[in-house]
Amino acid sequence: MKISARNAISGKVVEIKTGATTAHVRIDVGGTVVTASITNEAVEDLALEVGDDVRAIIKASDVMVAKG
Known part of the structure; x- marks a missing residue:
């Protein structure tokens, strides 16, 4: 599998x-x-x-970060 996203994290369902x-x-x-x-x-x-x-592909533009 080739994909442009670089945020691919291997895991298990x-x-x-x-x-x-x-x-x-x-x-x-x-x-x-x-x-x-x-x-x-x-x-x-x-x-x-x-x-x-599997691999979780996380699109960077959809990740939010919060503090406090």
């Missing part, structure tokens, strides 16, 4: 919660869990299952 149209995929990236909100169709297309090794 620890939970998948599907809703009416959207799924929350929780990924353990070394003791920290990040959650991706993707369509149920994307979960099916990727054949995602708990325990899968």
Whole structure:
């Protein structure tokens, strides 16, 4: 896989919660869990299952930082 984003973090799927149209995929990236909100169709297309090794691709323009 080639991608222009440089914020690719390897991890393992620890939970998948599907809703009416959207799924929350929780990924353990070394003791920290990040959650991706993707369509149920994307979960099916990727054949995602708990325990899968995946990469979380984080778009820098969508990351917010707060203090205090």
